[in-house]
Structure formats: C-alpha cells, structure tokens
Amino acid sequence: MDVSMFxxxxxxxxxxxxIAYVFLYPLLSGERRAEKRQAALVGAGAKRIxxxxxxxxxxxxxxxxxxxxxxxxxxxxxTKLSLDQRLARAGLDMPSSRFYVISxxxxxxxxxxxxxxxxxxxxxxxxxxxxxxxxxRLVLSRMATKRVNRFxxxxxxxxxxxxxxxRSGLPLGDCMREIAFSAxxxxxTEFRLVMEAQAxxxxxxxxxxxxxxxxxxxxxNFFAIVIAIQSKAGGNLSEALGNLSRVLRERKKMKGKxxxxxxxxxxxxxxxxxxxxxxxxxxxxxxxxxxxxxWTTLIGKIVLAISAFWMMCGVLxxxxxxxxxx
Numbered sequence: 001m002d003v004s005m006f007x008x009x010x011x012x013x014x015x016x017x018x019i020a021y022v023f024l025y026p027l028l029s030g031e032r033r034a035e036k037r038q039a040a041l042v043g044a045g046a047k048r049i050x051x052x053x054x055x056x057x058x059x060x061x062x063x064x065x066x067x068x069x070x071x072x073x074x075x076x077x078x079t080k081l082s083l084d085q086r087l088a089r090a091g092l093d094m095p096s097s098r099f100y101v102i103s104x105x106x107x108x109x110x111x112x113x114x115x116x117x118x119x120x121x122x123x124x125x126x127x128x129x130x131x132x133x134x135x136x137r138l139v140l141s142r143m144a145t146k147r148v149n150r151f152x153x154x155x156x157x158x159x160x161x162x163x164x165x166x167r168s169g170l171p172l173g174d175c176m177r178e179i180a181f182s183a184x185x186x187x188x189t190e191f192r193l194v195m196e197a198q199a200x201x202x203x204x205x206x207x208x209x210x211x212x213x214x215x216x217x218x219x220x221n222f223f224a225i226v227i228a229i230q231s232k233a234g235g236n237l238s239e240a241l242g243n244l245s246r247v248l249r250e251r252k253k254m255k256g257k258x259x260x261x262x263x264x265x266x267x268x269x270x271x272x273x274x275x276x277x278x279x280x281x282x283x284x285x286x287x288x289x290x291x292x293x294x295w296t297t298l299i300g301k302i303v304l305a306i307s308a309f310w311m312m313c314g315v316l317x318x319x320x321x322x323x324x325x326x
Contacts, residue, residue: 085213091144115127147215151219152252159223161179211224222248
C-alpha cells in the first residue's frame with residue numbers, strides 16, 4: 001500500500017482543521033464575546049471618566065465664580081469706613097475716643113495760638129475747626145498711606161516664603177506663622193492677626209480677607225482671592241502663589257517705570273501751579289500798591305475768587321493727567 005495516498009488527504013484534513021480552529025474556536029469558546037465586553041467596559045469607563053472630569057471642571061469653575069462673587073459682594077458692602085477701621089489701617093492701636101480727644105486738643109491749641117497772634121476771634125475759631133477736624137485726619141491718612149506702601153513692598157517676599165515652605169512640605173499655617181514672627185512691619189502685625197483669628201476659629205480665607213479690608217490695595221486683594229479660591233476649589237497653591245508673586249513684582253517694576261516717565265510732567269505741573277503765586281509775590285515786593293488792589297477793592301476780590309476757582313480746576317485736571325493707576 002502506498003503511503004502517499006493517505007498522506008495527502010491527511011495533510012488536507014489537518015490544514016482544514018487548523019483553519020477551522022483559528023476561526024471557529026474564538027466564537028465557540030466565548031473569547032470574542034469577552035473581548036467585546038471588555039472593550040465595551042473600557043469605552044464606558046473612559047466615557048465615565050470624561051464625564052467625571054467635565055463635571056469636576058464645571059464644579060471647580062462654579063466654586064471659583066461663587067468665591068469671586070462673595071468677595072465682590074463683601075467689598076461692595078464695605079463702602080463707608082468707621083474710625084476704628086481707619087485707625088487699624090494706619091496701624092494705630094488706640095480707641096476712637098482717644099483720637100477724638102487728640103483732635104479736640106489740637107483744635108483748641110491751634111485756635112488759641114492764632115487768636116493770640118492775630119487778635120481776631122473769627123480767624124481763631126476757623127483755625128480751631130480746621131485743626132481739630134482736618135489736621136488729625138490728614139495725619140491719619142498719611143500714616144495709612146505709608147503703612148500700605150510698606151505692606152505692598154514686603155508682600156512678594158512673604159509670598160515667596162509661603163511658596164518655598166509649601167514646596168518643602170510645610171503646611172500653610174506654619175508658613176504664615178513664620179511670617180508672623182520674622183517678617184517686617186506691617187506684614188508681621190497683619191499675619192499675626194491672621195494667626196490669632198484662625199486660633200479663635202475663623203476660617204483662613206476669611207482671616208486673610210480681613211487683611212485685604214485693612215490694607216485696601218489690589219495686591220492684598222489678589223492674595224485673599226487666591227487663598228479663598230484654593231480653600232474652596234482646591235488646586236496647586238504653590239504654583240498659584242508663585243504666579244502671584246511674579247505678577248506683584250512685575251506690577252512694582254511697572255509702577256517704577258511709570259513714575260520715572262511721569263516725573264517730567266509732574267515737575268511741569270508743579271511749576272505751572274506755583275507760577276501765579278511766585279509772580280504775585282514778586283509783584284507785591286516791587287509794587288505793593290499796584291497788587292494790593294486785588295484784596296482792597298470789590299472788583300479785585302471778585303477777580304481773585306474767579307482766578308482761584310479756575311486755578312483749582314486746572315490743578316485738578318493736571319493731577320488727573322499725571323496720575324496713572326496700575
């Protein structure tokens with residue numbers, strides 16, 4: 001019997017069986033159905049992850065918008081400041097009653113000095129009212145302005161300390177506590193008040209918002225907004241504060257450039273505003289009878305009043321033109 005007669009059909013049968021195994025076994029064993037189910041599950045999981053990510057992003061945007069609305073509403077509600085708030089902005093730890101006593105003493109002293117010097121009771125009373133009501137508040141405003149400028153100067157350094165501390169693993173409270181003990185004034189006092197408020201149970205975002213209320217500048221408001229958004233919506237605080245520090249330093253550089261570029265205009269405005277007084281003084285020294293007609297006659301007084309009004313308008317316009325806000 002020839003073996004080749006059986007070999008050829010056997011090889012054909014084996015090939016057909018192999019082909020059938022390759023194509024029919026996945027269908028019969030359920031592997032194809034398992035692969036389809038696995039692919040469907042993977043697709044559903046990916047869609048679910050996308051939905052969760054979109055929902056999380058929308059929730060984060062809603063939280064950020066809500067935080068910004070709350071901060072804006074709080075700032076809008078704070079339209080009129082009390083005397084205690086003005087004293088806090090100036091860094092004075094005194095009750096409002098003491099400020100009123102100091103104002104009354106300054107008014108009485110100024111009124112008595114001018115009354116003795118001029119012998120005119122009306123001038124003394126007017127000077128007393130001006131010194132009692134205007135002078136202490138002017139000094140208070142100047143002290144608040146200097147304190148705010150020092151705060152703005154030191155705030156980027158404090159933010160850098162917080163960023164380095166967070167990146168090294170320290171909590172935010174410890175970073176602020178370090179500022180409260182080692183930073184310069186007025187940052188040391190403000191952050192110490194934040195730590196004291198937080199120890200009393202006040203949330204950190206609200207305690208820092210109080211700093212922005214005591215220091216009414218955009219830099220403090222930016223810092224409060226970043227902390228408020230991070231406390232409600234989460235996120236990378238070190239990156240956000242690092243970006244804020246760079247923005248504050250760039251604002252400082254821009255302010256310096258604007259101030260340098262506007263010095264010529266300010267000098268010109270000062271010369272123009274002082275020129276009428278200088279001319280009037282020189283004319284009075286050389287020809288007093290000629291100039292004295294301005295305050296000895298009715299027409300001269302009217303001319304002086306009109307000139308003073310228009311000069312005031314010109315000074316205000318020049319001040320508006322040379323003041324730039326960043």
